[in-house]
Amino acid sequence: MSIAVKSQKHLFQIPENEHYLNCASMAPLLKSVEEAGLKGINKRRYPGHFVASNYFDEVNLLKKHFASLIHAAHPEEIAIIPSASYGMANAIQNVCPKKGGHALILQGEFPSGRLALERWCEDHAQELKEIGPGSADSLDGKALNQRVLEAIKPESSILVMSCVHWMNGIRFDMKAISARCQETKTLLIVDGTQGVGVSPMDVQEYKIDALICAGYKWLMGPYSVAMAYYGPHFHHGRPIEESWRNRTNAQAFSDLTDYGRIYIPMAGRYEVGEASNFISIPMQSEGIRQVMEWSPAAISSYCRNLMQPLYAVLKKNGQEVDPTHQSAHIQGIYPPEGMSPAKFSEKLAEKNIRTSVRGAYIRVSTHLFNEEQDIQALIDCMS
Ligand SMILES: Cc1ncc(COP(=O)(O)O)c(C=O)c1O
Structure with a gap:
């Protein structure tokens, strides 16, 4: 059984007002990862x-x-x-x-x-x-x-x-x-x-x-x-x-x-x-x-909870999410009718919502640095 984790946004440096729903492209650096890199640079200074x-x-x-x-x-x-x-x-x-x-x-x-x-x-x-x-x-x-x-x-x-x-x-x-x-x-x-x-x-x-x-x-x-x-x-x-x-x-x-x-x-x-x-x-x-330390199961469970309001909107739009066959951390969503995925992604970016276009979908991905307001910003934009 995994222990529930809370938002870990404080361990990253994500700019204010940014909704980074794009870990599937690249994770933002943890502060501790950055520190490990700086330590490495220091060590490398004099061999x-x-x-x-x-x-x-x-x-x-x-x-x-x-x-x-x-x-x-x-x-x-x-x-x-x-x-x-x-x-x-x-x-x-x-x-x-x-x-x-x-x-x-x-x-x-x-x-x-x-x-x-x-x-x-x-x-x-x-x-x-x-x-x-x-x-x-x-x-x-x-x-x-x-x-x-x-x-x-x-x-x-x-x-x-x-x-x-x-x-x-x-x-x-x-x-x-x-x-x-x-x-x-x-x-x-x-x-x-x-x-x-x-x-x-x-x-x-x-x-x-x-x-x-x-x-x-x-x-x-x-x-x-x-x-x-x-x-x-x-x-x-x-x-x-x-x-x-x-x-x-x-x-x-x-x-x-x-x-x-x-x-x-x-x-x-x-x-x-x-x-x-x-x-x-x-x-x-x-x-x-x-x-x-967080544990993959706990991260997955956090992401699944975070995605619930989005699932509800997708269901209303006729896109039912089947959790057995759908990961918690990545969700493909179709753009609104009549809009291309690229155009939709552009509209989202105007609101500082970072996603990626992959084929016919917008790929939305979450991690422990995401919070309810990130998903809410996406939902607001969808409607
Ligand atoms: C499934 C998958 N495999 C591999 C990669 C990266 O591949 P590479 O390390 O060869 O650049 C990505 C990057 O998006 C990926 O999504």
Whole structure:
């Protein structure tokens, strides 16, 4: 059971009169994350006392935090990477195609996974099958979940999907989907960028093969830090680059020209070169530490409560929200009749209401820095 949290707006620096309903684009920086960054800059000012362990300790702490957040069995199953696209490329290129098989992806999936999968399909002569909601702008999460389950077949080599749809907040039943993947021996690669940190995630319980998350949204990180979980399937794979710091002799700086051939265990081989960014890694660590202190379940519950008045308005407009298949923190809403999503977003921005346009919807997203008046401002503008 999660403990209820109250507004945490005081921990951020959000300008007066701004209604920031756009964490799905980028989180505002926590004051504590900013402080961690400044500390990193100070530390970096003079490197005279740096020792080898300085290059690894902060990274290891971040891996520990992320492993704990997603319930990975070992921090060694986590790799620190610069972006979701980097993590997707590492995972996807290590998937073996089934003979005469195909790859599956959600229609409208974020390009970071989609583009890597397109390349893999070309390289391995596998068909890329899209799982669509019927019409590109459907918000029927139940139907879409069902379509995903029906699409997974014994011939499916790989399924790449988000646990929460990045455009509209549709939530996927990862437990049911992964069970079907297990049954059909389909490798499951999940983009957790829009779900992890704000809804519970358990890679062991859900049996996810790889989970990739950019850190600058729901994990409260800076930018250019992402984290990947690579499960047992990937522990002996081939990384997209060959960084010296991912070898077992990496901490022996004087002997680096021994050119160590052994990778550090599990996911360590996939880590980006220069992963030990002295400024952004402690920032990301602090972001995840704070998220864990709040707890994803409590954040989700706060967002669900905040959204209730909006749900009531949507229902009046004929858009019923089904909480089983709709995340609490992201909601796609249609613009008023006769108005384009871009025009509606412009109108909202005139009232300092920050949202984003994604396909046919306005994407509204909330976090603990949002309060009732933010949702009320949106409702006032809608009417
Ligand atoms: C679902 C999803 N994945 C990944 C990203 C970011 O990808 P990358 O880190 O490759 O820029 C976003 C950004 O909006 C996203 O919504």
